[in-house]
Amino acid sequence: MYNVNDTICAISSASVTPGCVCRSIIRISGPDTFGVLGKVFTGEQPTRQGVFTGTIDAADGLVIDADVYTFFTPSSYTGDDLAELHFFAAGDVVQLVLTKILEHTRLAGAGEFTLRAYLNGKMDLSQAEAVAGIIESSNMFQLDAAEKLLAGRLCKTIGAAREEILDTLSLIEAGMDFSDEEDVRFISHEKAAEDIGSIRERLENILSGAIHYEAMIDLPSAAFAGVPNAGKSSLINALLGHERSIISDRTGTTRDVLSGVLELNDCRCTVFDCAGLTANADAADILDQLVQQAATEAINIAELVLFCVDMSKDDYTDDLEILGDLKVRQVILIGTKSDLVGESELAEKQSQLGEMFNAEIIMTSAARQIGIDELKAAIGSRLIKQLSALTEADGRIAVNQRHRDIVTNSVKSLNDAADQAVTGNEELAAMFLRNAYEELAGLEKEDVDEAILDRVFSRFCIGK
Numbered sequence: 001m002y003n004v005n006d007t008i009c010a011i012s013s014a015s016v017t018p019g020c021v022c023r024s025i026i027r028i029s030g031p032d033t034f035g036v037l038g039k040v041f042t043g044e045q046p047t048r049q050g051v052f053t054g055t056i057d058a059a060d061g062l063v064i065d066a067d068v069y070t071f072f073t074p075s076s077y078t079g080d081d082l083a084e085l086h087f088f089a090a091g092d093v094v095q096l097v098l099t100k101i102l103e104h105t106r107l108a109g110a111g112e113f114t115l116r117a118y119l120n121g122k123m124d125l126s127q128a129e130a131v132a133g134i135i136e137s138s139n140m141f142q143l144d145a146a147e148k149l150l151a152g153r154l155c156k157t158i159g160a161a162r163e164e165i166l167d168t169l170s171l172i173e174a175g176m177d178f179s180d181e182e183d184v185r186f187i188s189h190e191k192a193a194e195d196i197g198s199i200r201e202r203l204e205n206i207l208s209g210a211i212h213y214e215a216m217i218d219l220p221s222a223a224f225a226g227v228p229n230a231g232k233s234s235l236i237n238a239l240l241g242h243e244r245s246i247i248s249d250r251t252g253t254t255r256d257v258l259s260g261v262l263e264l265n266d267c268r269c270t271v272f273d274c275a276g277l278t279a280n281a282d283a284a285d286i287l288d289q290l291v292q293q294a295a296t297e298a299i300n301i302a303e304l305v306l307f308c309v310d311m312s313k314d315d316y317t318d319d320l321e322i323l324g325d326l327k328v329r330q331v332i333l334i335g336t337k338s339d340l341v342g343e344s345e346l347a348e349k350q351s352q353l354g355e356m357f358n359a360e361i362i363m364t365s366a367a368r369q370i371g372i373d374e375l376k377a378a379i380g381s382r383l384i385k386q387l388s389a390l391t392e393a394d395g396r397i398a399v400n401q402r403h404r405d406i407v408t409n410s411v412k413s414l415n416d417a418a419d420q421a422v423t424g425n426e427e428l429a430a431m432f433l434r435n436a437y438e439e440l441a442g443l444e445k446e447d448v449d450e451a452i453l454d455r456v457f458s459r460f461c462i463g464k
């Protein structure tokens, strides 16, 4: 059981980098918020919602200037009395202040402030999930999807669907109250089936038109592909700024799919270093075939393929064949080892390769760190274009797996209800309608069991 009647506190600002002094926030919420505040904060006594200036006695002789922001029930984030202490301090001092406050309160669990907001009716469950999403967001697209959830659009749509289910259900049940002999009906079988069908259709539209929240939460990925020895691993190491793959001039040194996280200007992405692809994979031994398969799978799931071709060679038959075989939508063509091409021949080689592969080519040299920033910018802008296409469409709702499961189950129940309604089996139709109604409740704030709450709130960090 959640204890929501005591007073909790936690640091709610980001952790302070060692050696730095930063603005920190400690949040206190619960019925004794102002009692606790009175014990640790000296200054103007807070009497109304607002900001108060004073000091905190953190430890013997250590007094810190602080501002206190106060919010009274029910107009606070949690819905309970809430105070935030804002002060500048080093990490150790922030901990001292927290320890002092903990003499009078308890440390909040992960997401407990938001849990209280939810339990106090300040937000619905999908909005609480969105807060977790915003905290987790590492790129602007995740943020966008989380904000779409926070706007509560899913809840509104589901709320409307539930009301319509209830309308149809009450018409069917009202008819059932009369005995068979009377044959009184408030809705015909056909009309009931039609109404149920249209609710089901609306729910199905949510499933098909929604933005999959996980697609936003997972980092987008870019797979490096090319023939063995094309210079993929060296280039990845140059991009990531550290040794990630084993580099050797023996072909096939990257046996597995290795990955790392690449920091770009507007987002981060996972990069896969795939084994060099060979044109005649069938002839290879079983181990090589498996390696090739793993590489191809990684390439197929990546949002973007970075196809590397060695600029220093003359024969591109294998490269062209392999690129042709890849079923990929988005490719950036990269010329590697540009340092091995003479200065005077570079431009000609670039346009020759461009024509041959029918794409613009970005020239790089991992050895000389040439073209690395240009490549990063190109990867970033391509991924951003793709991801924004996902989130741009207006009116789309962001849903996560839990939402999808619930909507899918209730669509099934509505299907069964419509089948029963059409054959005149009112009792079973009513039962399936009730199921759908109750299933959808999981998306609103009523009837949510603790296991679900645990799952949602365990994703939070302490202090939120």
Ligand code: GDP
Binding pocket: 226, 227, 228, 229, 230, 231, 232, 233, 234, 235, 246, 247, 248, 249, 250, 251, 252, 253, 254, 276, 336, 337, 338, 339, 340, 364, 365, 366, 367, 368
């Ligand atoms: P992969 O098999 O495609 O991953 O290729 P590697 O990164 O292992 O590189 C294959 C060979 O090319 C190694 O001997 C590297 O030292 C060499 N190489 C890679 N990038 C460059 C570069 O930018 N310039 C030069 N001169 N050699 C490179």
